[in-house]
Amino acid sequence: MVMNTQFKxxxxxxxxxxxxxxxxxxGYEMVDEISKNIxxxxxxxxxxxxxxxxxxxxxxxxxxxxDGPPRKxxxxxxxxxxxxxxxxxxxxxxxxGVNNLLYSKITNNLGDIKDE
Amino acid sequence: MVMNTQFKxxxxxxxxxxxxxxxxxxGYEMVDEISKNIxxxxxxxxxxxxxxxxxxxxxxxxxxxxDGPPRKxxxxxxxxxxxxxxxxxxxxxxxxGVNNLLYSKITNNLGDIKDE
DNA sequence: AATAGTACCTTGCAATATACGATACCTTGT
DNA sequence: ACAAGGTATCGTATATTGCAAGGTACTATT
Numbered sequence: 001m002v003m004n005t006q007f008k009x010x011x012x013x014x015x016x017x018x019x020x021x022x023x024x025x026x027g028y029e030m031v032d033e034i035s036k037n038i039x040x041x042x043x044x045x046x047x048x049x050x051x052x053x054x055x056x057x058x059x060x061x062x063x064x065x066x067d068g069p070p071r072k073x074x075x076x077x078x079x080x081x082x083x084x085x086x087x088x089x090x091x092x093x094x095x096x097g098v099n100n101l102l103y104s105k106i107t108n109n110l111g112d113i114k115d116e
Numbered sequence: 117m118v119m120n121t122q123f124k125x126x127x128x129x130x131x132x133x134x135x136x137x138x139x140x141x142x143g144y145e146m147v148d149e150i151s152k153n154i155x156x157x158x159x160x161x162x163x164x165x166x167x168x169x170x171x172x173x174x175x176x177x178x179x180x181x182x183d184g185p186p187r188k189x190x191x192x193x194x195x196x197x198x199x200x201x202x203x204x205x206x207x208x209x210x211x212x213g214v215n216n217l218l219y220s221k222i223t224n225n226l227g228d229i230k231d232e
Numbered sequence: 233a234a235t236a237g238t239a240c241c242t243t244g245c246a247a248t249a250t251a252c253g254a255t256a257c258c259t260t261g262t
Numbered sequence: 263a264c265a266a267g268g269t270a271t272c273g274t275a276t277a278t279t280g281c282a283a284g285g286t287a288c289t290a291t292t
Contacts (some may be wrong), residue, residue, distance in 0.1 A: 003210065004203070004206045005246090005279095006247065007125070007206065008280065009122040009126065010121070010279075011123060013279095027239075027241095028240075036216075038217070040281095042241085043242090043243095044280050047241090048279085048280090065238075066289090067238065068240095068288060069239050069240065070288085072239085088218060090123065091123065094119065094154060100153045101131050101153050102204060121249060143272095158250095158272095159249080159250050159251060159272095162270095181269075184256095184268075184269035185256060186257085186270085188270085188271070
């Protein structure tokens, strides 16, 4: 899926946290899951997961795979849940703000300037 | 307005183009207008306008101001209009994709794995 | 043994928002 | 005349982050 790279900045963090809020996932799985809606590559997710772990938003545990190397599953911490809720709120405000700019009547401040 | 910095990456370009599609604006004015919905600083908009001009999406012309230094107005070119339309579409797809991830039922691929 | 799919990870690059500062014009107050 | 503050522009340096490219390693299939 071709997609504006810049749009994703910061949003992928939200997507990962939102995904993990539903179920524990391993990295490779998240790429698949998220890719159904917005494109993401492995080179993005692994550094991101590492960062989220360093910041205490997730923990990880290993589990054997039936076909391949062991999978590293990630689970949201309480802190991660809070972070996710905060980001969801921020995303709502932000996307609403953008949509206002794109679609709403422009608020022009010229109401007090009369024709002459 | 406090706001996630990363969310804005790339979207401000869209906002500026959308604003200019309605009316010619000067930089300082755009900061005011956009700030009603999403926070933005002057240090952001001027480099952005310069880039948009270099890429041929806008042209600029000077106009005296009743109070202050002359204003540099920006106007969308045909190329800029196309770019704006494209970005609006991309934004629509993108934000829809994110909302799917945040709010929709998760599509789990475990339907063929039975309890045992 | 060779290939392909799964799964993990790192390095280096590119894009871009912002802080910070510089420049310059105008008005108002002292 | 001078200082202060609002209006308006522009440039530089920095931090964050997504991604391509590459590597490692395990399993199953050919």
